[in-house]
Amino acid sequence: MLKDFFMLAARSITHRKMRSWLTVIGVFIGITAVVALISIGLGLDQTIKQQVAGVFGVDTFVLVPKGSFGPQRHTGTSAEEYALDLQYLKSIPGVKVAAAVRQRTGFVQGPTKADGTSTQGFLPVMGLSTELMNEFESFTGKLAVQPGGRLFVAGDVDVAVLGTDTAKRLGAKVGDSILVAGDDKKELTLTVVGIMKPSDEGTSSKTNRGFSAGMSPGQNKDTIYVPYDTMSLLWGKANDVLVTLVRTQPGADVNKVADLVEKDLRARGSEISAITYSDVSDAIGTMTSTVSAFLAGIAGIALLVGGVGVMNTMFTSVLERTKEIGVMKAVGAKNSHILTIFLIESGLMGLVGGVVGTLLGLGLSAVASTFIGRFFGVHMAVVASPSLILITLAGSFSLGAFAGLWPAWRASRLPVVDALRYE
Amino acid sequence: MSLLDLKDATKDYKLGKTVIVRALRGLDVHIEKGEIVAIMGPSGSGKSTLMHILGCVDTPTAGEASIEGTQIKSLSERQLVALRGRKIGFVFQTFNLMQTLSAQQNVELPMIFQGIKKKERAQRALDLLTKVGLERRAHHRPNELSGGERQRVAIARALANDPDILLADEPTGNLDSESGGTILELLKRMSTEYGKTVIIVTHDPDAAAIATRTIRLHDGRVVEEVRNA
Numbered sequence: 001m002l003k004d005f006f007m008l009a010a011r012s013i014t015h016r017k018m019r020s021w022l023t024v025i026g027v028f029i030g031i032t033a034v035v036a037l038i039s040i041g042l043g044l045d046q047t048i049k050q051q052v053a054g055v056f057g058v059d060t061f062v063l064v065p066k067g068s069f070g071p072q073r074h075t076g077t078s079a080e081e082y083a084l085d086l087q088y089l090k091s092i093p094g095v096k097v098a099a100a101v102r103q104r105t106g107f108v109q110g111p112t113k114a115d116g117t118s119t120q121g122f123l124p125v126m127g128l129s130t131e132l133m134n135e136f137e138s139f140t141g142k143l144a145v146q147p148g149g150r151l152f153v154a155g156d157v158d159v160a161v162l163g164t165d166t167a168k169r170l171g172a173k174v175g176d177s178i179l180v181a182g183d184d185k186k187e188l189t190l191t192v193v194g195i196m197k198p199s200d201e202g203t204s205s206k207t208n209r210g211f212s213a214g215m216s217p218g219q220n221k222d223t224i225y226v227p228y229d230t231m232s233l234l235w236g237k238a239n240d241v242l243v244t245l246v247r248t249q250p251g252a253d254v255n256k257v258a259d260l261v262e263k264d265l266r267a268r269g270s271e272i273s274a275i276t277y278s279d280v281s282d283a284i285g286t287m288t289s290t291v292s293a294f295l296a297g298i299a300g301i302a303l304l305v306g307g308v309g310v311m312n313t314m315f316t317s318v319l320e321r322t323k324e325i326g327v328m329k330a331v332g333a334k335n336s337h338i339l340t341i342f343l344i345e346s347g348l349m350g351l352v353g354g355v356v357g358t359l360l361g362l363g364l365s366a367v368a369s370t371f372i373g374r375f376f377g378v379h380m381a382v383v384a385s386p387s388l389i390l391i392t393l394a395g396s397f398s399l400g401a402f403a404g405l406w407p408a409w410r411a412s413r414l415p416v417v418d419a420l421r422y423e
Numbered sequence: 424m425s426l427l428d429l430k431d432a433t434k435d436y437k438l439g440k441t442v443i444v445r446a447l448r449g450l451d452v453h454i455e456k457g458e459i460v461a462i463m464g465p466s467g468s469g470k471s472t473l474m475h476i477l478g479c480v481d482t483p484t485a486g487e488a489s490i491e492g493t494q495i496k497s498l499s500e501r502q503l504v505a506l507r508g509r510k511i512g513f514v515f516q517t518f519n520l521m522q523t524l525s526a527q528q529n530v531e532l533p534m535i536f537q538g539i540k541k542k543e544r545a546q547r548a549l550d551l552l553t554k555v556g557l558e559r560r561a562h563h564r565p566n567e568l569s570g571g572e573r574q575r576v577a578i579a580r581a582l583a584n585d586p587d588i589l590l591a592d593e594p595t596g597n598l599d600s601e602s603g604g605t606i607l608e609l610l611k612r613m614s615t616e617y618g619k620t621v622i623i624v625t626h627d628p629d630a631a632a633i634a635t636r637t638i639r640l641h642d643g644r645v646v647e648e649v650r651n652a
C-alpha cells in the first residue's frame with residue numbers, strides 16, 4: 001500500500017512540474033550549502049591534522065612555555081622562555097631522545113680582517129642540541145650547510161654554525177674564529193665549522209613548510225648557532241629555553257609520558273606545558289568545529305527558507321486538491337492514508353532536493369578544496385563520507401516531510417462532504 | 424427495517440453566525456435492498472444533501488439515519504471509513520476522477536485503500552472497465568476521455584469494491600441522450616443482475632424511467648413518492 005502511496009504522491013509532483021521544481025530548488029540551495037560547508041570543514045580538519053601528524057609522528061611531543069598553547073594563550077601572562085634541566089629530562093622514564101633550543105642575545109666579534117679590524121655587535125645566539133639536527137627532521141626540515149662545512153656532532157664545544165647573513169656581515173668563513181661574550185665577562189672563542197644553506201635551497205619538503213617555519217634554523221639567517229651545552233658555558237643554567245622536543249621510547253604511551261614529564265619538570269621549576277599530537281589535534285578540532293558550527297548556522301537559515309517553500313507548496317497543493325481529498329475519502333481513504341500521501345509528497349520533494357543538493361555540494365566542495373589546497377600548497381582531502389551523504393538524504397526527506405506535516409494534517413482532517421462540495 | 428432509513432431527518436447549514444439554511448426539513452425515507460430509486464426535484468431542493476447522508480459521508484442535524492438498522496451516529500470514524508470503502512459506491516455529479524491517474528488507476532484507487540494486492544486490483548479494474556465498455560481506454564487520462572467515457576470510468580470506480588449500494592448524482596446530467604442511455608442501462612443492470620441497491624439523483628425523465636420508485640423533493644421536503652410499474 002505504501003508503494004501505491006508513493007506512486008500517488010509522485011504523480012502529483014510530476015503533474016505540477018514547474019512548481020515542484022521551484023520548490024526543489026529552494027531545498028537544494030540549502031542542502032548544497034550545508035553539504036559543501038560540512039565537507040569543506042571536515043576536509044580542512046582532516047588535512048590540517050594530517051599535516052600535524054606528519055610533523056609529530058606517533059611518539060613525539062613538544063615542551064612550550066606554560067600558557068602559550070590552548071585557550072588561555074592570550075592572557076598576556078605567559079612567558080616566552082622557560083628553565084629546563086635537559087639532563088634530568090632525558091632521565092625520565094619513557095623518554096628516548098630530547099632536544100632543546102635556547103636563545104640569547106650576545107656580544108659577538110668577527111674574525112680579524114686583512115686590515116686588522118673586525119666586525120662586532122649584538123646578535124641572537126641559539127643553542128641547539130645535536131639531536132635536534134638529526135633526530136627531528138620533521139620539525140626542523142632538512143638542515144644543510146654550504147659545501148665545505150658541517151653541522152654539530154656529539155662532543156662539539158668550541159664551534160659555531162652561522163646563518164648566511166651573519167656570515168656575510170661578520171665576514172666569516174669556515175675555519176675562522178669568532179668571539180662570543182656571555183654573562184659575567186665569560187667569553188669563548190669559537191671555530192666556525194659551517195654556514196647554513198639558505199632555507200629555500202633544498203631544505204624542508206614543501207608540505208610541512210607551514211608548520212615548521214620558525215623552528216627551522218635554516219630560516220633564521222642572522223643567527224649564530226652553537227651546541228646546546230656551549231650555552232651554559234656562556235650563560236649558565238638554561239632558563240631561556242624556547243622549545244624542547246621529546247621522543248618517547250618505542251611502545252610507550254606518548255600522552256602518559258608527556259603528563260609525567262610535565263609534572264616532574266614543573267615540580268623542578270620549569271614553567272612548561274607538554275603538547276602532544278592529540279593536544280594539537282584537539283585544539284584544531286575545537287577551532288574547525290567552531291568555524292563549522294558558524295557556517296552550519298548560515299546554511300541552516302538557507303534550509304529553513306527551503307522548508308518554508310515546501311510548506312507553502314504543500315498548502316497550495318492541499319487547497320487545489322481539496323476535492324481530490326474528498327473523493328479519496330468518499331471511496332474509503334482513512335485520514336492516516338491522506339496524511340501519509342501528503343507527507344510522502346513533501347518528503348519526496350525534500351529528497352530530490354537532497355540528492356541534487358548533495359551532488360552540487362560535493363562538487364562545490366571539490367572545487368573549493370582544490371583552490372584552498374593550491375593556496376596553501378597542500379593536497380586537501382575532499383571528504384564525501386557515506387554517512388554524511390546518508391544523513392543528508394535522510395535529513396532532506398525529513399525536512400520535506402516535516403515542512404509538509406502541518407498542510408498534510410490539515411488535508412487529512414478535511415470533512416468529506418465539505419471537500420466534495422469544494423469547487 | 425430497511426436497508427437505509429431516514430426518520431424525520433433535517434439538515435441545517437449555518438452561514439456565518441445568524442443565517443441558517445435549511446436544506447432538509449424533516450424527511451422520512453426508506454430504501455429497500457435491490458431497489459432503483461430516483462430522487463428528483465428542482466435545483467437546491469436538497470437532493471445532493473440527501474444523497475450524502477444516505478451515503479454516510481454526512482450526518483443529519485436532527486432526526487435519525489441508519490443503515491441496516493444501525494444508527495450512523497453511533498458508528499466510529501473507523502467503521503464509517505470501512506462502510507464507505509466497502510459497502511457504498513459513489514458516482515459524483517462532476518465525475519471527480521483523479522486527473523493525474525489513468526482510467527485504470529482511478530478504478531484501482533478504492534481498492535488501494537482497502538489494501539488489495541496490485542495484481543488482483545489491476546485484473547479487477549480491467550474487468551470493470553470491460554464491463555463499462557472501456558477496456559481500450561484503460562491507460563488514458565481523464566482529460567483524454569469524453570464526458571460519457573469519464574462517467575463510465577466513475578461508475579467502474581464506484582463498483583471497485585463491489586459495494587451493496589450505488590449512489591449516483593446526476594449521472595447523465597452532462598451527457599447526450601445516447602451516452603446517457605448507455606449509463607442508465609449499466610446502472611439498471613447493477614440492480615437487476617447483481618442485486619445492488621441503486622440510488623440516482625436526477626433531473627432526467629429517462630433516468631427516472633429505469634427506477635422502481637421515484638422520490639420527489641421540494642424545498643427540503645418529500646412532496647411525492649411514486650412506485651413505478
Ligand SMILES: Nc1ncnc2c1ncn2[C@@H]1O[C@H](COP(=O)(O)OP(=O)(O)OP(=O)(O)O)[C@@H](O)[C@H]1O
Nearest residue numbers: 421436437444446465466467468469470471472473
Ligand atoms: N455547505 C453548505 N453551506 C450552506 N448551504 C449549503 C451547503 N450545501 C448545500 N447548501 C444549501 O442547501 C440547499 C440544498 O443543496 P443541495 O446541494 O442538496 O441541492 P440539490 O438539490 O442537490 O441542487 P442541484 O440540483 O442544483 O444539485 C441549497 O439551498 C444549498 O444552497
Ligand SMILES: [Mg+2]
Nearest residue numbers: 470471472516
Ligand atoms: Mg446536487
